[in-house]
Amino acid sequence: MFKGSKVLQPEDLNQMNNIIEKLKTQSKCLVVLIVDDSGHLITNTESDPSIDPILLGTLTAGNFGATNELAKLIGEAEFTLVLHEGNKENIHMLAIGDCGILVVIFANTTPIGLIRMYSQKSVTALLPYLEKMQVEKKASKKDLPSDEDLENLFNW
Amino acid sequence: MTMLNYAKKEIICKIVYYGPGLSGKTTNLKFIYGKMDTQYKGKMIAIATETERTLFFDFLPLDFGKIKGFTTKFQLYTVPGQAIYTNSRKLILKGADGIVFVADSQIDRMDDNKSSLKDMALNLREQGLDIRNIPLVMQWNKRDLPNIVPVEKLEETLNFRKVPTFEGVAHKGIGVMSALKTVIKMVLNKLGG
Numbered sequence: 001m002f003k004g005s006k007v008l009q010p011e012d013l014n015q016m017n018n019i020i021e022k023l024k025t026q027s028k029c030l031v032v033l034i035v036d037d038s039g040h041l042i043t044n045t046e047s048d049p050s051i052d053p054i055l056l057g058t059l060t061a062g063n064f065g066a067t068n069e070l071a072k073l074i075g076e077a078e079f080t081l082v083l084h085e086g087n088k089e090n091i092h093m094l095a096i097g098d099c100g101i102l103v104v105i106f107a108n109t110t111p112i113g114l115i116r117m118y119s120q121k122s123v124t125a126l127l128p129y130l131e132k133m134q135v136e137k138k139a140s141k142k143d144l145p146s147d148e149d150l151e152n153l154f155n156w
Numbered sequence: 157m158t159m160l161n162y163a164k165k166e167i168i169c170k171i172v173y174y175g176p177g178l179s180g181k182t183t184n185l186k187f188i189y190g191k192m193d194t195q196y197k198g199k200m201i202a203i204a205t206e207t208e209r210t211l212f213f214d215f216l217p218l219d220f221g222k223i224k225g226f227t228t229k230f231q232l233y234t235v236p237g238q239a240i241y242t243n244s245r246k247l248i249l250k251g252a253d254g255i256v257f258v259a260d261s262q263i264d265r266m267d268d269n270k271s272s273l274k275d276m277a278l279n280l281r282e283q284g285l286d287i288r289n290i291p292l293v294m295q296w297n298k299r300d301l302p303n304i305v306p307v308e309k310l311e312e313t314l315n316f317r318k319v320p321t322f323e324g325v326a327h328k329g330i331g332v333m334s335a336l337k338t339v340i341k342m343v344l345n346k347l348g349g
């Protein structure tokens with residue numbers, strides 16, 4: 001079987017960005033990220049430059065995956081929600097079907113109920129876009145670096 | 157699985173370093189991190205025990221910038237090699253586009269190499285991937301040590317697909333960049349092929 005690639009189209013990215021911007025405003029959270037199931041960051045709201053969104057995406061995907069192994073161990077099919085509480089900030093992660101994770105970072109002063117409700121709403125809105133990405137399409141050769149491009153890129 | 161982002165004009169691929177415990181997977185990533193210019197690399201993280209054994213994974217994002225109009229990014233991961241961490245390895249393999257199998261050339265590690273390869277086949281399958289066609293290269297690491305298996309023997313025992321192989325001394329960088337470059341080419345050729 002060929003597992004090609006996931007494809008993200010500009011108009012879909014726009015829609016997803018609208019959804020997470022709205023989530024950010026409504027829930028009064030600090031940052032929102034969408035991560036796919038292999039740990040790639042799909043998109044995020046603007047954040048504090050000290051937060052590296054790529055790293056955050058990778059770590060949350062790993063964390064979420066590990067938590068779901070825990071779920072299986074105790075006989076649950078999955079945990080759809082993971083919450084980490086810090087002294088000042090918290091992380092709320094919610095599965096987007098089985099295609100990705102919605103990650104919300106919020107301050108302790110923000111009520112968790114608000115985060116929970118708006119995350120849930122956003123997940124419902126986001127799911128069709130993430131499902132649409134799973135097209136397993138090949139890339140066009142003209143967009144990809146050739147062997148020669150790679151050789152010349154730097155001194156390997 | 158590769159992400160082709162037409163909105164950001166960006167391609168992201170995932171490469172996983174697999175192999176038995178202590179074979180040198182983390183050492184490969186550390187060397188690559190040290191060798192790459194700052195413009196091409198992000199922050200490397202290692203989730204490890206106090207004795208530097210990988211506990212969950214290492215991660216190194218590479219960004220080759222705009223080539224052919226698309227920004228090309230690779231995310232390198234290592235798995236924890238110790239036998240007990242098979243569930244973690246399965247997680248890390250999710251969506252892998254290419255694999256570097258790092259074998260330990262020492263005679264007394266041959267059984268571990270073999271079981272790691274088997275474990276990889278099973279874990280790939282659980283992720284819907286196939287060891288028979290995923291882009292794969294192998295590195296025969298620790299060639300600087302005294303009690304090592306001859307390369308022909310490693311080829312015969314482990315390289316069932318006749319994929320490209322590299323003799324390695326990972327902490328000195330021997331066979332590291334060539335293995336990476338080759339697997340990257342294989343991934344891109346498959347993606348556009």
Ligand SMILES: Nc1nc2c(ncn2[C@@H]2O[C@H](COP(=O)(O)OP(=O)(O)OP(=O)(O)O)[C@@H](O)[C@H]2O)c(=O)[nH]1
Nearest residue numbers: 177178179180181182183209210236237298325326
């Ligand atoms: N002599 C020699 N030592 C090496 C070589 N490559 C790695 N090492 C050493 O082997 C030890 C283990 O290397 P790691 O890179 O941590 O091994 P790993 O595969 O990541 O191990 P796990 O995380 O447990 O799976 C370290 O002390 C390295 O310095 C090599 O080519 N030759």
Ligand SMILES: [Mg+2]
Nearest residue numbers: 181182209210
């Ligand atoms: Mg390691």
